[in-house]
Amino acid sequence: MLQYLAETGVKLLKIEIWSDFVCPFCYMGKRRLENALQDFPHKDNVTLEYKSYELDPNAEENPGLNMHEYLAEKKGMPAEQAKQMNESVGKQAAEVGLTYNFDTMQHTNTFDAHRVAQYAVEQGKGEEMTERLLHAYFTESKLISDHATLIALAEEVGLDPDKVTELLKVDDYALHVRSDEEQARQIGVQGVPFFVFNEKYAVSGAQPEEAFREVLDTVWKEENERPALTPFPSSTKSETTYCTDEGCEVKE
């Protein structure tokens, strides 16, 4: 059955964002994009779609290392050097108003957090849930794989805690997470954050605000300056079976 849709006016600008909750540059990139959007005159016509991406699907739920030790082990470097790197990242985060508490941060597996976020997206709370999880991890040093923690955070953003309890017990929304990750693989994502604007332009990494401003302006102009129409079929002579204010042309 064919449907009719009302005229919607200007086109929406869709931004798909692959990110992980334990990814320091994802939170910064999110904030920089948001800052760029604040000044974007067409921000009400922008939709954000947060996508699941686990940096390490095999990450332990509780590795028993602090973040400096964890990074040192991951990168094979002295703990002191790892600490300096974390401090450097923390400074960059502070520049966009974010507080990263690396000393107490608890690295963990994010699969369940992504499942809850997928449920939140479905309930129209994706924005709030994503922000809440990032804040819980980077600033509040919460263990965001812990089910009681996830349920409490979900309730804070207005989700039904019973529903979240239930979905965490079983495999709900696992396929949503895997589907996002498969899509990322297909389009060649090798790291996060990864932003795709109207399925056309890709921004890799937490680029400066200015880069986000540029891509927003570029995509908006391209999409809303109605493109020249291509006559179809182009190969055959146009049939004269149409009507104008002069009357209808009859095909002989």
Next chain:
Amino acid sequence: MLQYLAETGVKLLKIEIWSDFVCPFCYMGKRRLENALQDFPHKDNVTLEYKSYELDPNAEENPGLNMHEYLAEKKGMPAEQAKQMNESVGKQAAEVGLTYNFDTMQHTNTFDAHRVAQYAVEQGKGEEMTERLLHAYFTESKLISDHATLIALAEEVGLDPDKVTELLKVDDYALHVRSDEEQARQIGVQGVPFFVFNEKYAVSGAQPEEAFREVLDTVWKEENERPALTPFPSSTKSETTYCTDEGCEVKE
């Protein structure tokens, strides 16, 4: 406020159709497109948007001429020749199963019919109302500017007759009609029917079914084979502020 949307899967194929209810090739073109859509494997993902277009905004409500005389006057030709032209058009219509009764057809002004159709689109009944109006004019020889007639036809397709009575009394939906006509002017429409596929390809006139099949296949392939992404910004070296499964790269 930014909104989150769930993943929608394949892209819809949108067809915008500018047409008038007294345009013989519009009804034929509509039927040919519908026939092409019947065989289109992705027809459930197609949306049709009927747009208003008055061939003659100054047309009288009841010119007091039969269609042969009306055409003769319009084209400045003998009535007998006009009748032959109408018969030729009628034969083409018959080929797609439509009956055009030119002997009793009542040419008229279509502004009010377009207003009712705009209301129908808003109510999700655009398809039914458009078809009903064309059938009323071409086959049943109804005067489709007559308010009682419009109200009865609208009620037949499930619209509230009181609402239609009310909107006909005042200027409701006039701006919708004018907006469609202005849009047509902007994209260079010079006659109807005029079909636009995904704001990209234009089909002018009642092309053969085969042409509609071709454009449907072409647009579908173009839109659903995900285009290669363009890195943005392309001019600057990519910042190393992202995380991979190897860890996060720190900008020096």
